[in-house]
Amino acid sequence: DTGVSQDPRHKITKRGQNVTFRCDPISEHNRLYWYRQTLGQGPEFLTYFQNEAQLEKSRLLSDRFSAERPKGSFSTLEIQRTEQGDSAMYLCASSRVDNFYGYTFGSGTRLTVV
Amino acid sequence: QKEVEQDPGPLSVPEGAIVSLNCTYSNSAFQYFMWYRQYSRKGPELLMYTYSSGNKEDGRFTAQVDKSSKYISLFIRDSQPSDSATYLCAMSGGGYNKLIFGAGTRLAVHP
Numbered sequence: 001d002t003g004v005s006q007d008p009r010h011k012i013t014k015r016g017q018n019v020t021f022r023c024d025p026i027s028e029h030n031r032l033y034w035y036r037q038t039l040g041q042g043p044e045f046l047t048y049f050q051n052e053a054q055l056e057k058s059r060l061l062s063d064r065f066s067a068e069r070p071k072g073s074f075s076t077l078e079i080q081r082t083e084q085g086d087s088a089m090y091l092c093a094s095s096r097v098d099n100f101y102g103y104t105f106g107s108g109t110r111l112t113v114v
Numbered sequence: 115q116k117e118v119e120q121d122p123g124p125l126s127v128p129e130g131a132i133v134s135l136n137c138t139y140s141n142s143a144f145q146y147f148m149w150y151r152q153y154s155r156k157g158p159e160l161l162m163y164t165y166s167s168g169n170k171e172d173g174r175f176t177a178q179v180d181k182s183s184k185y186i187s188l189f190i191r192d193s194q195p196s197d198s199a200t201y202l203c204a205m206s207g208g209g210y211n212k213l214i215f216g217a218g219t220r221l222a223v224h225p
Contacts, residue, residue, distance in 0.1 A: 031211070041217050042204070042218050043158065043215050044215070045212040048211055048212060055211075091157055091158075104160070105150075107156050
């Protein structure tokens with residue numbers, strides 16, 4: 001296992017289009033997190049899953065955003081009707097439920113909305 | 115006011131210098147404190163992790179937490195050009211779930 005994998009690495013989309021990102025966590029990690037990072041800022045928490053259950057969502061996650069983790073394995077983050085303000089790096093991380101040491105981030109998906 | 119404040123820099127130092135990076139925070143519930151390094155267009159990479167107050171050393175890196183002052187620090191000794199990156203502090207209140215990050219400090223170490 002080589003770490004947290006995110007796909008695609010970069011997505012350019014027109015305003016109003018829908019986009020979907022995928023995250024494959026480290027296989028033995030049962031927690032999966034999504035963060036958003038804009039230029040010059042630290043990552044901001046969006047949501048997290050423990051196994052297939054979505055346990056917390058940030059107020060940043062508007063109705064246009066939806067995340068799923070079917071079967072507790074990979075996760076998808078969909079943004080509907082994209083806006084220019086959605087342009088950011090979307091980071092996925094995974095961890096074991098009882099340990100911060102292994103809280104590992106992927107390289108992110110950079111979204112550009114034009 | 116943000117929960118975690120971090121000076122964005124940039125910080126430019128000569129090779130071999132001791133670097134001091136700092137964050138302050140307002141939430142007294144934070145118990146877990148981390149430092150991440152982020153290279154351009156990459157995800158954050160965990161450098162140091164400390165629970166509650168105290169010091170932790172790992173090679174050239176030392177992390178300090180002072181909960182009474184709500185202040186954490188990362189020291190880098192004998193800095194190298196390869197240390198040039200953005201350093202992010204992060205904190206959590208427990209439950210091993212979400213992290214609250216500072217804005218990151220850009221560090222440049224020049225030969």
